[in-house]
Amino acid sequence: MPxxxxxxDVKDLVGSEVGVSDWITVDQAMIDAFAKATLDDQFIHTDPERARNESPFGGTIAHGFLTLSLLSAMNYSALPKIREQTMGINYGFDKLHFVAPVKSGARIRGHFTLAEARFRGGAMLMNTYDVTVEIEDEKKPALTARWTTISQFNPEDRPEDV
Structure with missing residues (x-):
């Protein structure tokens, strides 16, 4: 992928995997920082010894919302930049599922398939991606989702044939 x-070019990519992100290590420092920022310090995230002894995970796990929030970074490393885009906006998620926990120290990466691309108004392109976040060396993904973003552009850059 360029x-x-x-x-x-976007319409020709519908139905194709358009990117796989770089690996991101989700370590305890990242989990702790997320817990502090979101006021969610449940022991399964922030207390390695207690999580090892009292949870079914054998140690701490990342918040599902931490994994979800990393999609932006994955997007930047995986998806081709749209030349005419002036700004990108999150629109929302459909069918979001947290499938498997991300253990502290695990590496994750995103796989993005462009499911739909449609122009809206004179200066917006709505892109819908089927996203899977893979956990290295695990059979189940961390999450699956349908993610819609908006690519804003100058109206004069809109292709003639759409």
Whole structure:
């Protein structure tokens, strides 16, 4: 996949895997920082010894919402930049499922398939991705989701044939 594409190229990518992100290590420091930022310090996330002894996970796990929030970083490393885009906006998620826990120290990466791309108004392209976050050396993914984003662009850059 090229690192950069034009607005006119996007429609040809529907149905294709358009990117696989770099690996991200989800370590205890990241989990602790997320817990502090979100005020969610449940022991299964922040107390390694207690989580090892009292949880079914054998240690601490990342918050599901931490994994979800890392999709932005995965997006940046995986998806081709749309040349004409002036701004990207999160629109929302459908069918979001936290399938398997991400244990502290695990590496994860995102797989992005462009499910739909449609122009909206004169200066927006809505992109819908089927996303899977893989956990290295695990059979089940951390999460699956359908994610819609908006690529904002100048109206004069809109392709003629859409």
């Amino acid at each position: 690192k950069e594409i034009s607005l006119a």
